Amino acid sequence: MREVIASDWAKDQRVTPVAVEVTAHGGSKATGVWARPDIVCVEVQTFTHVPGRYLEVLTFEVKPADSINVQAVYEALAHRRAATHAYVLLHVPDDRSAELEPVIAEIADVARGHQVGLITAGDPGDYATWEQREVAVRVEPDPGRLDAFIAQQLSQQARTKIALAVR
Secondary structure: HHHHHHHHHHHHHHEEEEEEEEEEOOOOOOOOOOOOEEEEEEEEEEEOOOOOOEEEEEEEEEOHHOOOOOOOHHHHHOOOOOEEEEEEEEEEOOOOHHHHHHHHHHHHHHHHHHOOEEEEOOOOOOOHHEEEEEEEOOOOOOHHHHHHHHHOOHHHHHHHHHHHHHH
16 A cells, blocks of 8 residues: 555656555554554645645554554544644455445545545555545644654654755
C-alpha cells in the first residue's frame, strides 16, 4: 500500500510526496492512544502567488476486511491532532463487497461528518481497484504537535528530506 500511495494515488491526487512511510510498527515509541497511523505521507507545497512553504501531513488508518468498523474513522480523526489530512483505507475484497457495503456506507457517513477521507480497495496493491469515497478536508494542526509527530513517527531519512524541502 505504501508504494501505491507514493506513486499512483499521489499522482492522481496531485500530491508530490517528500516521504511516504509505514509507521504502524513503530515499536516501543510512546505515542498515545490512536496516535500512530499505519502510513504517513508528507508533502511540502509551494504556490506561485502565495509566499512560503506549506507542510502537508496525510495519515492513513488501514483496516483489513475482518476489522472494518466505524472505529477506524475515530482513529483517523485522532491523527488529525498532528496531521493536515486523515484517511481511512479499507481493504474490501471483491467477494465481500456486497456483504460489507452496509457498514462501509455507515463509515462513509461518519467520515463525511468528521471530514475524514475514506478509500476502499479491492486489492490494496492495485490502484485500479481503489475508490475514494470521501475526500479528507485539510485542517491546521498545532505546529508543536505536528513537529513532535514528525520527530516521533518518521525515520531520520524522512525527517532530513522534510528539513531540506522546507528550507
